[in-house]
Amino acid sequence: MRLLFGLMMLTPLLFAHDLVHRVSHAECIAVSFSYADQSDFSYQSYELYAPGETIPYQVGRTDKMSSLCFLPTKQGVWTLKAFGEDGHGATVEITVDDQLALGGYDRPLFEKFQKVFVGLALIFALFGGLYFYKKRRGE
């Protein structure tokens, strides 16, 4: 009887390493990568650091669509480092607000200056057209 009781007391230990799971719908912060020519950045490794941390909060690989998601646990600037197998990579700083929602992020240099490049090209094109018009009229 004692033996049986002893075995019954030990039964919870059998569940100690059982992996349980829970599936829920949560709003995460999604990051998508692509090269400047729109080619994909799928299955590439990344490391995500919480504000002020040196040990990664999350590591992994981008998915088939070159994206990744994370659920932030604290406010501040999160640092995401992506490493391509061809040696290219990027570091993205993502600001998480006090509601643990996306507050902002570092825009890529190209995106930041795209407006400038397009505007300058347009202005030079317009004046170029004017130049040829004037030249043809002999002014």
Added chain:
Amino acid sequence: MHIPDGFLSPITYLPATAVAAGLIFLALKRAELDADKIAGVAAVSAFSFVAMLFAVPMPGGTSVHLGGVGLMAVLFGPWTAFGALSLVLLVQALLFGEGGITAYGVHVIAIAFAGSVSAYTVYRFVKRFSESAALFAAGWFGLVIPAVIVAFVLGIQPLIAHDAGGKPLFFPFGLEVTLPSIMIPHLIAGFAEGAVTLMMVRFLQRYFKGVFDAV
């Protein structure tokens, strides 16, 4: 300094657009722009476009940026400067949302016309005493005069466009708010614009004399 769409009442922007269209028509006739000058005008227009894109946010909800208005007026004369700046403002409004499309007429009058004419007039007057001071003053006035007009146009919106209860229908703040919040930063930024105008003209005179021979 650029006013977004929705801030100005139709009673403001419709006449302003008509006046701006008239001024642009006049500029097409009066601007002296031969083919040899176009490269220079294009380069300074590009500078003006870039300068206007980098706006620094200021306390009071406004922002301030350089404009290259004085530089353009001094180098190419007021009508050519007006035409080129109107084009820059049009590109900004149509393609990049920098300033509303309905506010384009006010921008043309304030920045391109009043800015160019005031900068050029001040330059011609002060040049008799000191060319450096004249260039600096042209830059300062080329930024500050448009800011005065923009502040005034915004500030009168509650007076000219409100409902029966007196509630503003468009821009809600009066002159007591717009004048200090827009003018104070621009009075200070005018010194930077003046310095940039002076340095740019000196630089262009020295290294691009063939292209910029108007000064």
